[in-house]
Amino acid sequence: MWSILSLGGRVRTVIAALVVVGLLGGGAFAAGVIGAPSVAGVENTFGPVNETSTVIETDLTVSNPNPIGASLGGLTVEYDVLMNDVELASGTKEGVSVEKGNSTLNFTSTADNGQIPPWWVSHIRNGEQTTVTVDTAVTSGTLGRTIDPPNVTRQVETDLLSQFNSTETREVDANRALVSDPVLYINETSAQWGEVTDERTAMDLTFVMYNPKSYPIGVSELGYNITMNDVAMGEGSTESEYVIPPKSTETIEATVYINNENIDEWWVTHLERNQVTDLRIDFDARLQLSDTTVNIPLDSLTYTETIETDIFGTKPTDGDTSESSTEDGSSDNETETESSSSPTPTETEVPLDGTETQSDETTTGDETTTDDGGLLG
Incomplete structure (x- = not known):
């Protein structure tokens, strides 16, 4: 009798112990003892x-x-x-x-x-x-x-391309002896992203050019060079050829490419500069001026853009870049891009659209009644 009672007490003790262990573990969570x-x-x-x-x-x-x-x-x-x-x-x-x-x-x-x-x-x-x-x-x-x-x-x-969209007229000078400048006007530029693959990123560019001369001008090649924080990101030239009639405008389309293989190299510079990047695109062109072919840099088309990010919202706030980041009013949950630069055109008084020959005379300053092929002796 005593052994049976003793055994029953031990069983109750073991059960109680198991309950305590259960409460200390998952059972405690279910019972609200452990959060x-x-x-x-x-x-x-x-x-x-x-x-x-x-x-x-x-x-x-x-x-x-x-x-x-x-x-x-x-x-x-x-x-x-x-x-x-x-x-x-x-x-x-x-x-x-x-x-x-x-x-x-x-x-x-x-x-x-x-x-x-x-x-x-x-x-x-x-x-x-x-x-x-x-x-x-x-x-x-x-x-x-x-x-x-x-x-x-x-x-x-980010916003890398919007500042390329411009209707400001810019001159294109040959800067060659015996050639009267400007040889072209660029009245409008625009850009949008094209096809993006693992290897490269396309940018589709559009230029509206005006020919102030009395003879057609051929654009046989448009070259480009892209850098981000001085890291070479892409270079090349277009393959399409265009002819701009005299006293007329022509829309020229070109696609330039960023080499995605260099993105990781750019990334290093972006972080080293406190998440600030300077994008730059330089252009040059091969022009057929009557019986003369010239290769000229399109300095008025040089495109620069400053991009600033704060990926985690925790970057240092000292220095000049922090001031612009603070002024833009970005919240703790949002990062905005600083688009602080724009194309650097040479300003002219009036845009040329192919119908105003007076602007041609006043801008070039060299008027002749015969077609001299752009050569003024």
């Missing part, structure tokens, strides 16, 4: 960058709702940093202990710069917009539960 940890905030900054990699520093704040600090059997924290679904960096930290309330955990991860060209392709295809996403998860070994909070996102926009 599940959560992510209260995340902040990323760029660290050192070199030719192949970019360091990303992450401060992740974990909230422990329990009245005391505990390891909870060890927390495992995971995170991924993505730009338009292109994974830039990821990290994992195991066996994390947290105090009660909020605890900030520091992570350092290294991003492969080889991921920058795929991101660039997605950025241009998406209308120069990028969604920066930080995806985090916290797993408790004791609770056997993973907390996956909502992703932290930030929108980044």
